[in-house]
Structures are given as C-alpha cells and as structure tokens.
Amino acid sequence: MARAILEHGPATAAVLAERLDLTAAAVRRHLDHLVEDGTLEARDQRVYGSRRRGRPAKVFALTDAGRDAFDQHYDDLAVEALRFLAETQGDDAVLEFARRRVAFIERDYERLVAEQPDLSPAAALARVLTDEGYAARVRGLPLVGGHAAGEQLCQQHCPVSHVAHEFPQLCEAETEAIGRVLGTHVQRLATIAHGDGVCTTCIPVPTRTGTSDDREQK
Structure with missing residues (x-):
C-alpha cells in the first residue's frame, strides 16, 4: 500500500x-x-x-x-564518493574524512559528562552513540580471578556498515575516538561491517598503579 x-x-x-x-x-x-x-x-x-x-x-x-523505508541508494553514493576521494587524494584523505565524521563522539561526550557527571564513562559514551543511531549499550565482562576484566561496548546498529565494509577507515576512526574519550586502549572484537551481528569493543579496566606512599612502603 x-x-x-x-x-x-x-x-x-x-x-x-x-x-x-x-x-x-x-x-x-x-x-x-x-x-x-x-x-x-x-x-x-x-x-x-x-x-x-x-x-x-x-x-x-x-x-x-x-x-x-524504501531504497534511497545513499550507500552507493557514499561508496562512489569515497572511491573518488581515495583515487584522487589517497587513503590518508579517506581516513581524515572518517575522523572528521566521528568528531561528534568527543564533542558530545564532553557535553554529556558535564551535564550528567554521575554517568560512568562507558555509559556516557553509549548514550552518545545511541543518539547518533548506533543503538549502543554496555555490559560487564566475566570476572577473572575475582576481579572485573572490563566492559564491552555493544553497538546493535551501524548507520554506515555497508560503506565501512569497503572502507575500514570508518571503523578505525571510530575506534580511535572511543579510546580517546575513555582514556585507554580499546580493542574492536567484531563489526557489523564485516558480517558480525553486532559491533563489539572491549574496554579493559585501567591498570592501577600504586601511589608514591605505596611504593615507599614496599
């Protein structure tokens, strides 16, 4: 109808x-x-x-x-545009474009944390991504030796998955931005762009270093 x-x-x-x-x-x-x-x-x-x-x-x-809801062919247009950019300006230009596209992550994260300081860093990041259509949530990883091993950021949807299949720079720039706002190294475990059902990113628990007093006692 x-x-x-x-x-x-x-x-x-x-x-x-x-x-x-x-x-x-x-x-x-x-x-x-x-x-x-x-x-x-x-x-x-x-x-x-x-x-x-x-x-x-x-x-x-x-x-x-x-x-x-009907096919708009926007993905085809985006792929053609990035192909042209890669052919005329090189892969570095594609990566720079990808970094600019995800600039909202750091911008909106800083604003949200300032407005809601009681949110955990990962929860704030998930909220930012969800607002941009990524349907993100955070879940804890299984305990290792009685201690939390970290968290996993799960993105149930990716607005650019079809384009990212050919241009992984989009995923690379997104992972870089996630690591910067969380202040730690993160690892991508799966992506929708490469056939997985969900994009997952491992967020390790920051390594605790002893204080100067602790070191002196040792």
Missing part, C-alpha cells in the same frame, strides 16, 4: 481500494496502522471548482520516515 502511494502519489482510501483490489474495510485497517507507525499521514483533499456536499475525503501521503 505504501509502495502504491510512492509510485502514484497521495490517494484516498477509495482509490487505494480500487487500485489494489481490496475491500474498503481492509484498506482502512491498513491505513490506520501505517498512520499510527508514522509511515503515512492523512491530509485534507484539495477541492478544485465547485465543492460537493459533505466533508472532503482524506488523502494519504508518505511521511519522510515512510520514504526512508
């Missing part, structure tokens, strides 16, 4: 029922669902010439979210 509107433009329930060979009741049931989930919106039908009696029928049109 959404594709019919995409291909033919906004339409009334009656027009859709005729076009799709469905009953009016079935069409209205589907339309109610599509409006509820934000795929479609109902608009007043424009009336040209003399107006008939009664309220004008509603027409249903795709929302921006509804259009985004």
Whole structure:
C-alpha cells in the first residue's frame, strides 16, 4: 500500500481500494496502522471548482520516515564518493574524512559528562552513540580471578556498515575516538561491517598503579 502511494502519489482510501483490489474495510485497517507507525499521514483533499456536499475525503501521503523505508541508494553514493576521494587524494584523505565524521563522539561526550557527571564513562559514551543511531549499550565482562576484566561496548546498529565494509577507515576512526574519550586502549572484537551481528569493543579496566606512599612502603 505504501509502495502504491510512492509510485502514484497521495490517494484516498477509495482509490487505494480500487487500485489494489481490496475491500474498503481492509484498506482502512491498513491505513490506520501505517498512520499510527508514522509511515503515512492523512491530509485534507484539495477541492478544485465547485465543492460537493459533505466533508472532503482524506488523502494519504508518505511521511519522510515512510520514504526512508524504501531504497534511497545513499550507500552507493557514499561508496562512489569515497572511491573518488581515495583515487584522487589517497587513503590518508579517506581516513581524515572518517575522523572528521566521528568528531561528534568527543564533542558530545564532553557535553554529556558535564551535564550528567554521575554517568560512568562507558555509559556516557553509549548514550552518545545511541543518539547518533548506533543503538549502543554496555555490559560487564566475566570476572577473572575475582576481579572485573572490563566492559564491552555493544553497538546493535551501524548507520554506515555497508560503506565501512569497503572502507575500514570508518571503523578505525571510530575506534580511535572511543579510546580517546575513555582514556585507554580499546580493542574492536567484531563489526557489523564485516558480517558480525553486532559491533563489539572491549574496554579493559585501567591498570592501577600504586601511589608514591605505596611504593615507599614496599
């Protein structure tokens, strides 16, 4: 039904029922669902010439979210642009672009930590990534010798996974930024771009060094 509107433009329930060979009741049931989930919106039908009696029928049109559900070929365009950048300026230019793209991580992390200082560093980072569409969360790693081995940052979604499959610089720059905001070396264990179900990054517990007093006692 959404594709019919995409291909033919906004339409009334009656027009859709005729076009799709469905009953009016079935069409209205589907339309109610599509409006509820934000795929479609109902608009007043424009009336040209003399107006008939009664309220004008509603027409249903795709929302921006509804259009985004269809293939937009943005990934193909991004890959072609990065290929051109690599061919004309070299791989270093691609990496610089990738670093600039993830600059939001450090910028937004600093702001969030200042606003909510009670958040742990990893939790704040997950919030920043989630706000950018990465659906990130943090989970603890199994205990080793009775001590926490660290945490694991899990990103359930990657907005650029199809592009990163050909240009790993995108993942590399993201990992660098994560390490900088957390102030420790982190290790990427899996990425959606390379066929894994989730992007996972190991965040080790910082190594504790003794104080000067501790060293003097030893």
